[in-house]
Amino acid sequence: MSDLSHPPSLTAPGDPGAGEPVVESGNGLSAGRREFVGRSPNQLAWLRLKRDRTARASAVTLVVAVLVALGAPLLSRLTGIDPTDKFVDRLNDFGMPIGYAGGISADHWLGLEPGSGRDILLQLVYGLRTSLFIAFASAAVASCIGVAVGVLAGWARGWLDSVVNWLIDLTLAFPFLIFALAVIPILQDRFYTDREAPSPAFRVALIVATFGLFSWTYTARLVRGQVISLREREFVDAARAAGAGTGHILLRQLLPNIWAPILVTVSLMVPQFIAIEAALAFVNIGVTEPTPDLGRMIFNSIGYVASDPWYTLFPGLTIFLLVLAFNLLGDALRDSLDPRSTR
Amino acid sequence: MLRFVVRRLLVAVLTLVVVSLVTFGLFFAVPSSPAKVMCGKNCTAADIAQVERRLGIDRPLPRQYADFVRGVFVGRTYGEGDFRQDCPAPCLGYSFRNNQPVTEIVTQRAPVTFSIVLGGAVLWLALGVSLGMVSALRRGTAFDRAAIGVTLAGASMQVYFFGLILLYLLVYSTGLLAFPSYTPLTESPLRWAAGLLLPWMTLGFLNSALYARLSRAQMLETLSEDFVRTARAKGLSARQVHTRHALRAAITPIVTIAGLDIGTSLGGTFITETIFGLQGLGKATVEAVQFLNLPVVMATVLLAAVFIVVANIVVDVLYAVIDPRVRLS
Numbered sequence: 001m002s003d004l005s006h007p008p009s010l011t012a013p014g015d016p017g018a019g020e021p022v023v024e025s026g027n028g029l030s031a032g033r034r035e036f037v038g039r040s041p042n043q044l045a046w047l048r049l050k051r052d053r054t055a056r057a058s059a060v061t062l063v064v065a066v067l068v069a070l071g072a073p074l075l076s077r078l079t080g081i082d083p084t085d086k087f088v089d090r091l092n093d094f095g096m097p098i099g100y101a102g103g104i105s106a107d108h109w110l111g112l113e114p115g116s117g118r119d120i121l122l123q124l125v126y127g128l129r130t131s132l133f134i135a136f137a138s139a140a141v142a143s144c145i146g147v148a149v150g151v152l153a154g155w156a157r158g159w160l161d162s163v164v165n166w167l168i169d170l171t172l173a174f175p176f177l178i179f180a181l182a183v184i185p186i187l188q189d190r191f192y193t194d195r196e197a198p199s200p201a202f203r204v205a206l207i208v209a210t211f212g213l214f215s216w217t218y219t220a221r222l223v224r225g226q227v228i229s230l231r232e233r234e235f236v237d238a239a240r241a242a243g244a245g246t247g248h249i250l251l252r253q254l255l256p257n258i259w260a261p262i263l264v265t266v267s268l269m270v271p272q273f274i275a276i277e278a279a280l281a282f283v284n285i286g287v288t289e290p291t292p293d294l295g296r297m298i299f300n301s302i303g304y305v306a307s308d309p310w311y312t313l314f315p316g317l318t319i320f321l322l323v324l325a326f327n328l329l330g331d332a333l334r335d336s337l338d339p340r341s342t343r
Numbered sequence: 344m345l346r347f348v349v350r351r352l353l354v355a356v357l358t359l360v361v362v363s364l365v366t367f368g369l370f371f372a373v374p375s376s377p378a379k380v381m382c383g384k385n386c387t388a389a390d391i392a393q394v395e396r397r398l399g400i401d402r403p404l405p406r407q408y409a410d411f412v413r414g415v416f417v418g419r420t421y422g423e424g425d426f427r428q429d430c431p432a433p434c435l436g437y438s439f440r441n442n443q444p445v446t447e448i449v450t451q452r453a454p455v456t457f458s459i460v461l462g463g464a465v466l467w468l469a470l471g472v473s474l475g476m477v478s479a480l481r482r483g484t485a486f487d488r489a490a491i492g493v494t495l496a497g498a499s500m501q502v503y504f505f506g507l508i509l510l511y512l513l514v515y516s517t518g519l520l521a522f523p524s525y526t527p528l529t530e531s532p533l534r535w536a537a538g539l540l541l542p543w544m545t546l547g548f549l550n551s552a553l554y555a556r557l558s559r560a561q562m563l564e565t566l567s568e569d570f571v572r573t574a575r576a577k578g579l580s581a582r583q584v585h586t587r588h589a590l591r592a593a594i595t596p597i598v599t600i601a602g603l604d605i606g607t608s609l610g611g612t613f614i615t616e617t618i619f620g621l622q623g624l625g626k627a628t629v630e631a632v633q634f635l636n637l638p639v640v641m642a643t644v645l646l647a648a649v650f651i652v653v654a655n656i657v658v659d660v661l662y663a664v665i666d667p668r669v670r671l672s
Contacts, residue, residue: 173358173655175610175647178625182632182640183369189635275501282503283617283629298503302618305507306515316504324499 045260048336055332058325065322069128076122083122083292096307113297113311114304120314126292128318134207134287135273141212143266146219151250153220154227164220171217177276180210181285200291207286211273219265226258260337267333271326278319294319351659355652362648366641367408397421411436436638438631445642448627453646455525456623458535459542459615460608466547468601471554476590478555479562490555497552506545506618513541523619542615550604554597561593568592595666599658606654610647 039047049055068075076082096114111120153164184206191202230236231254239253280286281295289296297315304311386394402410413419414434421430421437430437435445478490513520523541526534565571566589574588613625624643631639 170358170361173648173651174362175607175644175651177607178610178613178628178644178647179366181613181628182366182644185632186369186635186637186640271499278501279503279614283613285629285632295503298507299617302507305511309511309515312504312507312511316501316507319501320499320504323501324496327499328495 045336049332052332052336054328055336058328058332061321061325062329065128065325066132068125069132072122072125072129075125079119079122081119081122083118083126084290085122086116086118096304111310111314113300114308115300120297120311123292123297124294124314124318127294127297127315128322130204130287130291130293131274131277131295131319131322134204134211134277135270137208138211138215138273138277139266139269141208142215142269143219143262145212145216146265147223147255147262149216150220150223151227151254154224155231155246155250155254161224164224168217168221171214174214176214177279180214180276181280181283184210184280184285200287203288204291207277207280211276215269215273219262219269222261222265223258226261227254230254230257264330264334264337267326267330271323271330274319274326275323348656348660351656355656358652359645359648363412363645364408366644367411368404435642438639439636440634445638448639449624449642449646452622452624452627454527455621456609456612456616456625458525458528458539459546459612459621459623460605462536462539462543463546463550463608463612464601464605466543467550467554468597470547471551472558472594472597474551475555475558475560476562476585476593479559479566480585482563490559494552494555497549498556500549500552502545502549502614503618505549506542506615509541509545510618523621525621542612542619542621545615545618546608546612554601557600558593558597561596562589565589565593591665595662598661598665602654602658602661603651606651607647609650609654610643 112118113120113123149164153161187206188203236249236253239249277286278295281293282299284296284299286295287293294315298312301311410419414430418431418434430444433446437444438448474490478487481487514522520541524538526538528535571584571589574584610624612623613629616623616626617629624646627639628643
């Protein structure tokens with residue numbers, strides 16, 4: 001690691017004259033260079049992150065993805081195509097899109113879905129919305145539960161800590177994916193009968209809740225460990241001696257010290273949720289029609305892999321790039337927040 | 344050692360009890376009525392009540408759970424009189440769809456999943472660990488950088504996308520391989536391996552990325568340790584230092600993760616099975632869930648938990664065997 005990772009040490013107060021001659025003999029430029037800037041660890045981390053080319057590239061990719069997802073209705077209005085519009089007249093008798101590369105044309109930039117004839121670009125853009133929303137919402141739910149439980153367990157000690165610890169161990173032994181697969185349709189059956197179609201929002205909420213409720217353990221374990229190691233430090237004693245209440249110590253003294261690892265886990269949780277959500281959709285258990293979804297697009301494309309591989313390629317590539325960008329950014333974030341970690 | 348195993352077994356049993364309670368509670372207490380699902384659309388209330396009595400789901404929940412547990416260990420009897428149906432020892436109930444015993448479904452499907460996972464695991468461990476080791480030993484070279492790039496991308500790749508790409512490239516466009524199929528190993532080992540080659544490659548290539556990254560990092564860490572320096576100073580050959588000393592210490596965390604990965608996968612590789620149309624446990628779960636076939640769903644979820652719990656114990660024991668620094672107590 002270069003010496004840039006540490007804050008430049010200020011001149012010791014004992015020898016004030018040490019740096020003088022250089023400053024006086026030099027011109028304005030070197031004088032400016034000698035000026036020391038005190039930087040907080042956060043600023044240093046931000047500087048390291050900004051200097052990281054991979055981090056910049058993946059951040060740009062993600063910002064574009066989020067903007068595209070947010071601007072999906074705008075795109076729909078500009079092109080005059082709705083994600084549910086079916087262009088059956090552009091399909092041939094076998095339901096395959098007419099033209100090259102899955103029916104790519106000036107009107108349909110990424111072609112059409114075989115069978116249904118929907119515009120792939122619009123499906124993709126709206127699917128991105130679903131995917132990102134579920135991933136971010138689940139990560140938020142999981143982190144909130146995880147931080148709350150972790151802080152509570154680490155701070156409270158005693159039986160509460162034991163119970164939480166046991167709960168964490170138990171959840172880790174739980175076959176999460178298989179369970180999520182089983183529980184989502186069954187819970188839906190509980191709230192909706194066969195006749196009425198469940199609202200898309202309900203299904204999304206169900207997925208977010210399932211993900212959140214079964215993924216908080218990792219964060220909780222991490223936060224618990226951090227709180228246990230921090231609560232014996234002097235600054236906590238000092239705060240308590242100054243008359244601070246438990247709430248103040250937890251929120252204002254402890255939390256600011258552990259936000260860095262929490263941020264890293266959140267940034268690595270999001271791509272996982274994107275992948276898992278798509279995996280559930282891939283077996284047709286995630287988000288249901290007509291809500292567009294990247295994973296379900298791939299599921300629908302299985303039957304067309306031989307005849308129209310483009311249909312698989314676009315959503316697959318989108319998920320891959322999204323997950324890759326998030327993973328790279330998460331790694332870069334970890335490296336920048338923890339200068340000791342080696343590459 | 345024995346005390347450790349016994350204690351771990353007790354914890355494992357406790358975990359399984361809780362998992363089964365949660366699954367049981369959700370699946371039997373929550374949905375409308377399994378009897379309605381089983382009976383079909385045009386059933387009268389009397390019919391449903393009869394089915395419920397036959398399945399024993401008109402009883403209070405704790406009693407139902409007790410019945411279920413007894414069924415697993417000693418077997419149970421459904422219905423009475425002419426409709427009597429004996430369900431011998433590992434009784435997991437009957438499928439709502441075709442009344443097939445769930446135990447039979449599981450024993451039919453498990454070998455498929457086992458074959459996929461074990462073959463894939465051999466591939467991903469061999470590939471991943473050797474790639475990671477070589478790139479750690481050649482740190483900073485072009486090979487290392489290329490390996491880092493490939494494994495980074497591979498770790499973000501999804502099974503459903505990669506599997507379909509392989510399917511397109513190797514089956515549909517070039518015809519190098521036939522579409523995957525399952526032949527029991529006992530019937531013809533050659534056909535078994537040939538039919539599962541594609542799923543093995545899918546799982547093997549993808550997971551090896553993760554293992555390569557992990558073993559590279561571990562290897563780099565152990566190579567800088569004192570005992571490696573000592574081994575070198577003793578004059579051991581590079582090969583001995585790398586395999587006997589460094590690899591053995593570096594591989595411990597990999598064993599942990601591999602054990603858990605294999606345990607989790609055994610519960611059902613439903614994506615791989617869906618892509619390649621293989622009738623494994625994962626596919627059984629997906630199908631059962633879509634028809635709200637609760638006994639099958641419950642059996643597969645429980646089985647998945649059993650695999651994870653067993654994998655945990657196996658990993659702990661293996662730990663002590665591999666790493667001389669670990670002593671079980």
